[in-house]
Amino acid sequence: MAILVTGGAGYIGSHTIVQLLEEGQQVIVIDDLSNSHLEVFNRIKAITAKEVVFIEGDVSDKHLLAGIFKKFDITSVIHFAGFKAVGESVANPLMYYQNNINCSLTLFACMQEFNCKEIVFSSSATVYGDPETVPITEQSALSATNPYGQTKLMIEYILKDIAIADPAMRIAILRYFNPVGAHPSGLIGEDPNGIPNNLVPFVAKVAIGELPKVYVFGDDYDTPDGTGVRDYIHVVDLATGHLAALKKIKDHVGCAVYNLGTGQGNSVLEVIKTFADVAGRDIPFQISARRAGDIATCYASVESTTAALNWSAKADLKQMIKDHWHWQQKNPKGYKSVH
Ligand code: WQD
Numbered sequence: 001m002a003i004l005v006t007g008g009a010g011y012i013g014s015h016t017i018v019q020l021l022e023e024g025q026q027v028i029v030i031d032d033l034s035n036s037h038l039e040v041f042n043r044i045k046a047i048t049a050k051e052v053v054f055i056e057g058d059v060s061d062k063h064l065l066a067g068i069f070k071k072f073d074i075t076s077v078i079h080f081a082g083f084k085a086v087g088e089s090v091a092n093p094l095m096y097y098q099n100n101i102n103c104s105l106t107l108f109a110c111m112q113e114f115n116c117k118e119i120v121f122s123s124s125a126t127v128y129g130d131p132e133t134v135p136i137t138e139q140s141a142l143s144a145t146n147p148y149g150q151t152k153l154m155i156e157y158i159l160k161d162i163a164i165a166d167p168a169m170r171i172a173i174l175r176y177f178n179p180v181g182a183h184p185s186g187l188i189g190e191d192p193n194g195i196p197n198n199l200v201p202f203v204a205k206v207a208i209g210e211l212p213k214v215y216v217f218g219d220d221y222d223t224p225d226g227t228g229v230r231d232y233i234h235v236v237d238l239a240t241g242h243l244a245a246l247k248k249i250k251d252h253v254g255c256a257v258y259n260l261g262t263g264q265g266n267s268v269l270e271v272i273k274t275f276a277d278v279a280g281r282d283i284p285f286q287i288s289a290r291r292a293g294d295i296a297t298c299y300a301s302v303e304s305t306t307a308a309l310n311w312s313a314k315a316d317l318k319q320m321i322k323d324h325w326h327w328q329q330k331n332p333k334g335y336k337s338v339h
Pocket of ligand 1: 086124125126176177179198215216218228268
């Protein structure tokens with residue numbers, strides 16, 4: 001019995017694989033390495049003393065994917081593979097629809113052909129758009145405001161329709177809020193290509209002196225200090241949530257949706273101050289214009305997830321930033337630090 005992890009060389013995938021291996025699972029990974037690095041598998045082995053079976057390739061490659069299902073007894077799938085930069089998706093929507101939707105359609109067709117009934121899908125709180133009220137529950141209105149979010153929403157609808165057509169399917173859709181942090185070993189972590197779009201990796205680059213200052217995208221939101229409020233969740237807690245979802249679908253048919261967040265919100269200025277305290281150095285920042293598409297406040301209601309999966313996030317913001325900083329200090333150039 002094996003678990004196929006698509007996009008497993010990525011940030012959340014690699015942290016989830018560590019826990020799968022520590023649980024004694026056989027893990028097969030397919031990843032095109034478009035936003036990840038082969039070095040991550042050496043690091044996973046250093047942490048777990050175990051190895052994955054890695055196949056480099058595109059999930060939309062039907063022949064390659066069928067070959068994996070033929071060769072291994074894939075009993076469940078965790079589907080991370082996909083492009084995930086909001087701004088890039090606005091600039092190049094077709095690339096996002098082709099990649100994210102085609103990969104998913106090829107994967108789901110393969111699962112059907114090889115009678116694989118279990119899947120955990122990596123979705124995102126971005127499908128909630130600009131919420132009417134917070135905290136956001138799984139029943140909140142869905143309204144993706146960018147092509148990246150649209151692809152996540154479309155894939156959710158595809159999975160829901162598959163579950164209606166085949167009542168034996170066992171599907172968990174996980175809506176992540178804002179993943180941050182790194183494995184406490186500092187051996188794996190977030191390694192964005194180029195200048196980071198997201199706040200915490202950007203602040204980390206300022207803390208190591210690679211970037212001069214943080215630009216705070218607006219301080220005139222209707223929030224306690226005027227800056228954007230988000231639900232930051234430790235990537236290790238996120239990984240644990242995937243294993244809890246995998247356990248849940250072992251004996252629950254149908255398609256269920258779960259918010260993976262902490263239920264707490266923190267502002268941009270709180271994140272910057274916490275990072276300065278943890279790193280013991282000043283983090284220069286400048287208030288600048290709002291970023292198009294940003295919302296004021298977004299944090300999760302995690303009541304139903306906690307009850308259904310018997311899971312809750314453990315790490316607070318300070319721990320997330322401590323682990324993120326530890327990773328950044330040990331890997332100033334990410335995985336590219338390796339020659
Ligand atoms: C957080 C806050 C910004 C950068 C995105 C995606 C979402 C998910 C997580 C994939 C906001 C502010 C940011 C900066 C800033 N990704 N900010 N200066 O936008 O909440 O969510 O990443 O699933 O889909 O939308 O995360 O880290 O970009 O922004 O002031 O340089 O930090 O305005 O308030 P976001 P973020």
